[in-house]
Amino acid sequence: MQKINxxxxxxxxxxxxxxxxxxxxxxxxxxxxxKEVDVYIKVKASKSIDIPKGELVLNxxxxxxxxxxxxxxxxxxxxxxxxxxxAYLLNxxxxxxxxxIIYQENHFNAECAVTGPLVEILFRNSLIYNKGxxxxxxxxxxxxxxxxxxxPSETGKTTQARLWCNNMGAVLxxxxxxxVRIIDNIPYxxxxxxxxxxxxxxNNVSKLEAIVMLEQSDENCISKLTKEEAIRKLxxxxxxxxxxxxxMKIALDNLENLLKSTQVYLLKCRPDIGAVQEVYKAIWRNNx
Amino acid sequence: MxxxxxxxxxxxxxTWVVVPLGERVVEFNGIITLNETGAxxxxxxxxxxxxxxxxxxxxxxxxxxxxxxxxxxxxxxxVMAEKGLLVE
Numbered sequence: 180m181q182k183i184n185x186x187x188x189x190x191x192x193x194x195x196x197x198x199x200x201x202x203x204x205x206x207x208x209x210x211x212x213x214k215e216v217d218v219y220i221k222v223k224a225s226k227s228i229d230i231p232k233g234e235l236v237l238n239x240x241x242x243x244x245x246x247x248x249x250x251x252x253x254x255x256x257x258x259x260x261x262x263x264x265x266a267y268l269l270n271x272x273x274x275x276x277x278x279x280i281i282y283q284e285n286h287f288n289a290e291c292a293v294t295g296p297l298v299e300i301l302f303r304n305s306l307i308y309n310k311g312x313x314x315x316x317x318x319x320x321x322x323x324x325x326x327x328x329x330x331p332s333e334t335g336k337t338t339q340a341r342l343w344c345n346n347m348g349a350v351l352x353x354x355x356x357x358x359v360r361i362i363d364n365i366p367y368x369x370x371x372x373x374x375x376x377x378x379x380x381x382n383n384v385s386k387l388e389a390i391v392m393l394e395q396s397d398e399n400c401i402s403k404l405t406k407e408e409a410i411r412k413l414x415x416x417x418x419x420x421x422x423x424x425x426x427m428k429i430a431l432d433n434l435e436n437l438l439k440s441t442q443v444y445l446l447k448c449r450p451d452i453g454a455v456q457e458v459y460k461a462i463w464r465n466n467x
Numbered sequence: 468m469x470x471x472x473x474x475x476x477x478x479x480x481x482t483w484v485v486v487p488l489g490e491r492v493v494e495f496n497g498i499i500t501l502n503e504t505g506a507x508x509x510x511x512x513x514x515x516x517x518x519x520x521x522x523x524x525x526x527x528x529x530x531x532x533x534x535x536x537x538x539x540x541x542x543x544x545x546v547m548a549e550k551g552l553l554v555e
Contacts, residue, residue: 236489406480411498414484421492424475431486435479 182208182216185302186358186369186384188309191216194289198222202294202372205382218276218305222292224284228265231256236422241300243422253423255300259286269297275304275426299356299373303418307430311360312437313418316390318352318368319343324462325368325385327357328446329416330393338450339393339458346452347459354379356418359387361436389442389462392416396447401457403467409443410434468544470513471554476506485509485552499550504529508543512553518544 181192183206192198230244231254237243244254251273256265266287271278278301282292303313316329317340326349328339336354343349355374360367366387374380392404392412404412417434420426444461448454460466473491477484483506485499501509507528511521518540525536547553 407482407500410479410482410484411500414498421487422489424488427475427486427488428477431477431479431484438480 182212184208185371186306186311186360188217188305189214190218190220192220192222192293194222198290198293200290200294206372217309218301219278220298220301221279222289223279223281225281226284228268228281228283230263230265231268231270245423255297267292267295267297269301271301274308275301276308304420304426306358307420307426307433309360310362310433311358312430312433313356313358313371315416316357317354318357319349320352320383320385321347321349323385324388325352326388326458326462327368327390328393329390329413334393334395335448335450336393339448339454342452342455346455350383351379352381352383352385359437361433361440364440366437366440387441389444391444391446391458394445394447396449398447399449399453399457400447401461401467402445404443404445406438409438413443468512469515469554470509471552474552476509504539505543508540
């Protein structure tokens with residue numbers, strides 16, 4: 180079994196031979212790490228994959244089927260060109276911690292099955308059961324404090340994160356999909372292997388100090404958001420399980436705990452060092 | 468009058484949020500937050516109560532007269548209808 184550790188979740192990958200998983204290299208568990216695995220994934224090949232039975236709750240590029248029996252298990256699959264021609268299928272239990280991935284052996288391989296989007300979906304849902312969420316955001320660490328920059332696409336998350344790295348010497352945690360977890364009421368932000376570019380997926384972790392929602396503006400100005408404003412701005416930036424009411428309730432518990440433990444700011448900003456100074460003043464000088 | 472299926476009312480740090488589920492996510496863009504009275508009205512409609520009895524309950528629960536409560540309820544219902552959250 181190959182073991183990786185993402186956001187503190189130990190994921191065991193079981194296949195009939197070791198897989199070359201470059202994408203997960205920074206997350207490989209040390210040999211002396213004998214702690215119990217949190218999420219099991221069995222990977223196997225099949226000549227053809229049957230459509231899973233149950234209720235189709237999402238019919239998009241990914242298809243999500245929920246079983247109608249007591250197991251509450253789920254299947255997520257990706258088709259080739261024809262809707263019945265399944266390329267990859269993930270079957271998972273209700274808690275998303277015991278899964279199998281089946282890939283169509285004539286056209287695909289186990290490495291792609293594991294490093295592709297199905298494991299990311301499994302991780303996101305499994306994380307929800309472990310007091311966490313994945314956000315659409317950029318995250319950096321500076322002087323042992325984690326800062327998350329979040330906003331709709333093209334607003335300037337990457338720009339603000341880079342300004343911090345280039346001008347302040349901050350360390351990039353993740354530039355697209357960092358994870359957060361609240362452990363003993365303390366929020367942490369973690370790198371994940373999922374971002375646009377592999378160099379922007381660092382296996383770092385930091386205590387989370389603040390979430391900064393961004394808005395483009397002619398002037399740099401930071402303010403604290405009320406909880407209601409924070410919900411309105413942050414909730415659409417969270418990867419939430421809208422297709423499963425039960426997991427959604429847990430995810431919203433996690434979001435609530437995140438908001439209770441973390442200050443959320445609104446940074447109206449330009450793409451310049453003045454924006455960095457505003458955040459620095461607010462977080463390190465408590466001057467908002 | 469009913470609330471369309473596929474919406475969940477949820478309190479998050481003292482704010483009531485209407486959360487779309489399943490296919491409603493695609494057709495419903497944005498987040499609706501409700502104040503305490505809004506959430507009270509939502510629950511009343513969700514339970515299939517008549518508007519007049521919800522208004523009566525509002526006047527019992529909150530320090531508000533019947534006319535104001537009725538006007539608030541009518542406004543709330545019209546906003547909900549406008550957002551496509553209600554069905555006959």
